[in-house]
Amino acid sequence: MSNTIDLAEQSPMSIGSEAASMTDRSTLPTPARRPGMRRGVDSCDNLEPLFAGLAQLDHADEQRKLLRETLICRCLPLAENIARKYACRGENFEDLLQSARVGLVLAVDRFDPDQGVPFPAFAIPTIMGEVRRYFRDCTWAVQVPRRLKEIQQAIGPAIDRLFQRLGHTPTAAEIAAELDSDLIEVTHALIARNGYRSSSIDASFGNGGDYPPLSMLDTLGGEQPEFGLVEDRVAVRPLIEALPEQDRRVLLMRFFDFQPQARIADSLGVSQMQVSRRLTGLLNDLREQALRD
Incomplete structure (x- = not known):
């Protein structure tokens, strides 16, 4: 039986003393040495003694790094199971699995065995939160607040x-x-x-016919040059509304009623030349104001 199972059967104090006294790296379990280890979610059972021993080791201790790696590797099936629950949402499974494993590492580093909570009860919400964060931050096609x-x-x-x-x-x-x-x-x-x-x-699509x-x-349609006229109308309309009533009347008769200048002149009681000059002046003023604005 592997050293991982042996450690799980010992008390927290014996784990800490034994891990601290280990000097040969080969005596510690590694990911490559896991014969007979259970697979599935139940591989995370009874890990609290290992966490207690982990807490007693210094962060710079090489034995602590190896024990931490063993805990992570032993719980990888838990992360995979959670990632598979979200795989039906159309995202790449490898990306979901990577996020779930990140959550697992966070759970291992944050878990406190003194709180009296089993590790799976603490790890599952942490892993699910990391996967949900992936959906929130990385799966949108358009940037959204x-x-x-x-x-x-x-x-x-x-x-x-x-x-x-x-x-x-x-x-x-x-x-x-x-x-x-x-x-x-x-x-x-x-x-x-x-x-x-x-x-x-x-992307191509079709109805399967001939x-x-x-x-x-x-x-998709092509460019519509008339769209520019809409913008021009929106820009010029308030300028026309600000004109004196007679100037607005001249513009309406010429460009909306399409009346010739001679008829406009008769309606206003002026000469055609005066109508022509007034139209030219009005158009120049409107153009300058619109471009300036």
């Missing part, structure tokens, strides 16, 4: 509870009341959910 990520994670369970209670899909206001959050933040979080996943515009598959890029 942390606050919205936290609300977004709570929205799913809240919707399920409200649907069971109300019998219909809850509104944003009902979700905000359930979470005791601001309605604007909840609304932004609901919109932000669309940024969790992204699709390539080069037509060749198309990419999203093929279905």
Whole structure:
């Protein structure tokens, strides 16, 4: 039987004295020497004596490093089991496993056997928290504020509870009341959910018929030069509204009613030359103000 099992059967004080007296590294268990060691979550059972011995060793002691490594290796199946519970969410399993192992290392370093809590009861929330942090910080396709990520994670369970209670899909206001959050933040979080996943515009899709598959890029329209006219109209409209009434009338008759200058002149009781000069001056003034603004 391996030295790891022998240590587990001893008292905390004997573990500390024995570990401190070890001078030959080969007498300590290492990841390569684990014959007969149990696999699965139950491999984390009865580790408190080992942690008690670990606490008695100096941080610079080589024997402490080896004992810490043994504890981590023995609990690796626990981290793997937790990572597999989250593997159905579409993320790469290796990334989830790496995050779970980081959480395991944190749990080993933070565990205090004097608190009287079994190590799995302490390690499982720590590991799950690290995996959830990975989902929160590393899996979004679009950068989203942390606050919205936290609300977004709570929205799913809240919707399920409200649907069971109300019998219909809850509104944003009902979700905000359930979470005791601001309605604007909840609304932004609901919109932000669309940024969790992204699709390539080069990805092909088709209906399986006689037509060749198309990419999203093929279905997008081209540039519309008329969009620039919308911006120009938004910029010029308040400037036109600020003009004197007669100047606005001249512009409306010429560019909205499409009346010739001669008819505008007759309507105002002036000459066509005066109308032409007034239009030229108005357009130049509007252009200068719009560009300046």
